[in-house]
Amino acid sequence: MSYARTATLLAALTALFVGFGFAWLGEGGLVLGLLAALALNTLSYRQLGRLIFNRFRTREGNKTEDGKLLGELQHLSMRARLPVPKVHILASEQPNAFATSEGPGTARIAVTEGLTKYLTPDQVSGVLAHELGHIRNRDNLVLTITATVAGGLLALVALVVVSVLSAIGISAANFAIAATIAAAVSAGLVQTAVSRSREFAADRAGAEICGRPLWIATALQEVGRLQAPLLATGPRRFGGTALRFMMASFAGHSLGELISTHPSSSDRIDRLRRLSDGRDRS
Numbered sequence: 001m002s003y004a005r006t007a008t009l010l011a012a013l014t015a016l017f018v019g020f021g022f023a024w025l026g027e028g029g030l031v032l033g034l035l036a037a038l039a040l041n042t043l044s045y046r047q048l049g050r051l052i053f054n055r056f057r058t059r060e061g062n063k064t065e066d067g068k069l070l071g072e073l074q075h076l077s078m079r080a081r082l083p084v085p086k087v088h089i090l091a092s093e094q095p096n097a098f099a100t101s102e103g104p105g106t107a108r109i110a111v112t113e114g115l116t117k118y119l120t121p122d123q124v125s126g127v128l129a130h131e132l133g134h135i136r137n138r139d140n141l142v143l144t145i146t147a148t149v150a151g152g153l154l155a156l157v158a159l160v161v162v163s164v165l166s167a168i169g170i171s172a173a174n175f176a177i178a179a180t181i182a183a184a185v186s187a188g189l190v191q192t193a194v195s196r197s198r199e200f201a202a203d204r205a206g207a208e209i210c211g212r213p214l215w216i217a218t219a220l221q222e223v224g225r226l227q228a229p230l231l232a233t234g235p236r237r238f239g240g241t242a243l244r245f246m247m248a249s250f251a252g253h254s255l256g257e258l259i260s261t262h263p264s265s266s267d268r269i270d271r272l273r274r275l276s277d278g279r280d281r282s
Helices: 003-025 027-055 063-080 113-118 121-136 139-167 173-210 213-233 254-259 265-277
Strands: 058-060 086-090 097-100 108-112
Touching (some): 027 108, 027 139, 063 086, 063 121, 063 173, 108 121, 113 121, 113 213, 121 139, 121 173, 139 173, 173 213, 213 265
Antiparallel strands (some): 058 086, 097 108
8 A cells, every 4th residue: 555545544534533532522532533643643654664665575675686776766866865765676567666754864765676677777767756756745744744634624624514503403413423424535535636736746856856757757658558457457466455656556537536646647647748848837
């Protein structure tokens, strides 16, 4: 599970903690629910990276087997003015990558064997630059904060509605549970929207770091092409978790795009091409 999806779950859980805490214990339960959600979100932010790497069969990159990859990451890190992240190699044929970080000095980037096997060196550089963009933008921290704020605020809004209904004499006992669940769903949708915006920002930052927006664009195209056969039979799984990191496999259309933590690859590629042509002024 990518950190973006975890943050979406955290946003929903925050709303549920706050809502049900209030429903069971009143104002004291609301505070307890918010504190419990804050503790869970903080623990996730601090420990999720370690849990992910412990779950997957990874090995730390070394100069003997991964010299070119490590050298390019060092070069890109210098361009980004970041400490060089540790590199972990995942034994998976599916080309993808993800980064975890509590801050630039604790960052780690995981790269699947399929990424260096099937993508060109320029495309691999684009992927690494994109992940460095996430690290420089502190996206794990941003997503943790928005998960807490979105879940808490939406739960509070739902509870205010319940309180108003009760004050005017309308029984809101059943509505309270429905409102809490609706708040949790809404918080999750808000979080996925934030996550999609962070992907665009990481693409832009990555393009700046590597200096070649099309490296990222062509990497997205190639990853999508290679993932297509997997989608026809279901995504290949590794350690019980689908590998959908740099690019979410189901991002792209209608409802899938709404609930996806990643924007559609076609939108990202279009923006990167406009950035390369100098037509993107945003």
